[in-house]
Amino acid sequence: MAEIILQERVALKAPAILSAQNRPEGYMCVSCAWAKPAKTHPLEFCENGAKATAWEITSRRADRAFFDGHTLGELEAWPDHDLEERGRLTQPMRWDAATDKYVPVSWTKAFAEIGRELRALDPRQVDFYTSGRASLEASYMYQLFARMYGSNNMPDSSNMCHESSSVALPESIGASVGTAVLSDFQNTDCIFYIAQNVGTSSPRLLHDLQDAVDRGVKIVTFNLLRERGLERFVNPQRPAQMLTSKETRISREYYQVKNGGDIAALFGVCKALIEADDTLKASGQSRVAGKDGEPRDPENAAMIAFAASIAAADKKHVLDHDFIKEHTAGFEEFAQAARKHRWEELERLSGLSREQMTQAAATYARSDAVMMVYGMGLTQQLKGVENVHMVCNLALLRGNIGKPGANICAVRGHSNVQGQRTVGITEKPGLAPLDKLSELYGFEPPRWTGRSTVETCEAVVSGQSRAFISLGGNFLRAVPDTAAMEEGWGKLRLTVQIATKLNRSHVLHGEIAYLLPCLGRIEVDEQATGPQAVSIESSIAHFHASRGKTKPASTELLSEPAIVAGMAKATLGQSRVLWDAWVGNYGEIRDAIERTYPETFKDFNKRLFKPGGFSRPLPARERKWVTKSGKANFISPEKLFPEFPTSGDADVLHLATLRSNDQFNTTIYGYSDRYRGVEGTRKIVFMNPDDIVRLGFTEGENVDLTTAIDATNVRRVTAMRIVPYDIPKGCCGAYYPETNPLFPLAHHDPKSKTPSYKLLPVRLSRSSEVSP
Structure with missing residues (x-):
């Protein structure tokens, strides 16, 4: 942050201007879309917000x-x-x-x-x-x-970015935007954090996550990469943490989902919830486990243990049947779809084990108020609309919409991108x-x-x-x-x-x-x-x-x-x-x-x-559903994963585009991504170490990436340096917008027309060019 302030030659005026950022009488940050709280922190900006401000007030012309x-x-x-x-x-x-x-x-x-x-x-x-x-x-x-x-x-x-939300949320809950408010972070006891990298995309949200963790809130993360901001956080506005380097652990559970595997992962969590509820309903507390406490069905051990833990807490149901009956439509069809999906298929497509999905379901079921927080990792996909439907389905199973601490938070990337729609764009x-x-x-x-x-x-x-x-x-x-x-x-x-x-x-x-x-x-x-x-x-x-x-x-x-x-x-x-x-x-x-x-x-x-702004009226926050059915709708995706002509090809990886901590959208502040250990270049492809070996490459080697779905039009980016990273096998990541040339215009969600920047089949080949 200090480096860019000096670089832009604004060292004398920047401190006073930054002190007004995101304050009631000040200016809203020109980068991220997170809210201005009524009760502000000593400094109400993050590193990227400071960079965006220095970038705009620069003395350069x-x-x-x-x-x-x-x-x-x-x-x-x-x-x-x-x-x-x-x-x-x-x-x-x-x-x-x-x-x-x-x-x-x-x-x-x-x-x-x-x-x-x-x-x-x-x-x-x-x-x-x-x-x-x-x-x-x-x-x-x-x-x-x-x-x-x-x-x-x-x-x-x-x-x-969030057009998939704008299409899916009205169909599911009758609102075009998320229903969460800041006070939900103070009233929740569990947060499902899905496909959004808070460290690079909305760092001010880390304040709310840290405060929640300090209260004992469990954060369950589903994300493609291991991201530092989702794992741990040192708050620069807490002197004790800065002096001791003591970190706040953010995620209690961290599940790495293959890109494109979100529907399968969320269906797996829903399936575990529904089947545990079926078990309680059919068997009763006394028959969930044997007399010695051991599960009767070894192949179903995780689910039975999950059901037993709910029974032990004197609960007769895993799902909120009263809410489902009064406020929703389509539950039986959705429950049947969840029951029919085979665990083997859900595991293969999601990259998660049955035990992991069941563990996430158990954490969810033991929580009374759960927030669903998600970002563009869900919306910028071929099945972006259906991804958002699945987030809503999961929330509806336990009535986690329209009560304090339990709502849907769609994290927008750009300041006022949501507001433009509100006034007619x-x-x-x-x-x-x-x-x-x-x-x-x-x-x-x-x-x-x-x-x-x-x-x-x-x-x-x-x-x-x-x-x-x-x-x-x-x-x-x-x-x-x-x-x-x-x-x-x-x-x-x-x-x-x-x-x-x-x-x-x-x-x-x-x-x-x-x-x-x-x-x-x-x-x-x-x-x-x-x-x-x-x-x-x-x-x-x-x-x-x-x-x-x-x-x-x-x-x-x-x-x-x-x-x-x-x-x-x-x-x-x-x-x-x-x-x-x-x-x-x-x-x-x-x-x-x-x-x-x-x-x-x-x-x-x-x-x-x-102070804190004033709220846009959203009937769904009050459990009033402005939908054709007059209720919140369970909507079952037709397929778990999109079909590609190259599906099953061993040399094809699924690419997701990423941002660094040194950029905001298309604005590149520099060539550093310290969270991922990259310096001096953005021509990077992050790969699983096993895939590097399997495909015959080596760390640091330069490769070309070629789109693997349209043989009639060769789309290629060249001289991308291989960096090993904790990413699921079969997947790779590279920076946006450097890899935008790979994405065909036709490669988008069919309903929202949002480009599928988080899922594209690519092939890698050795490059004759030298990467910076």
């Missing part, structure tokens, strides 16, 4: 002099880290074809040409992308602009209040289904997309099939990038390209009525205020709302929307949001700075 010295052709060869490391953008730029450089342009001219180009295009040909950093206010304006223009093409970063017209927008603003919104992120990529590759407007993000690095996407990108008529720093999506461009620099969230946003605050939704569906604290990087920067308003006015002409008034006072935007969503945002401005 990508100014006119920088662009005068470099063509975009030159910059295409720069690594991602080096592009962003140049510093903050300072003035609006337009690509000049004659010199292949970005040259300064006035805001007025930029907006005028963008508006002219958009008016010349069919709105169905234009895509409006949103990254997770945009505020609720900017996002609301952006979706309104897109719809008034006539487009429902609103791909966003949620499509690439969606390609699905059924999820937006179109009639209300029509009533408020006097226009007819488009009713056709727009393009998701994957569909936008397909439209770019095929040439159907003609313009791409990006409110933040690094789209080209975040999406799959990199080579095809970069080739298609140059065929776009118009690319507009609203950003704070330079990235890959800016140096590749359309025929007409604009780079529009905006204020960062940490900067003071001074408008006509004074300094403005914006709002963000956290992973636990609480809304929080964020107020900038530092001087803007340049006097020529505009805020995101001002840029959206400028484009909208230039494109749409006269309308009922008071764009200028909204830009002058963000409170008026929040009033408009409240008029559009009166139940969700009641008294929005009054509650904006409430």
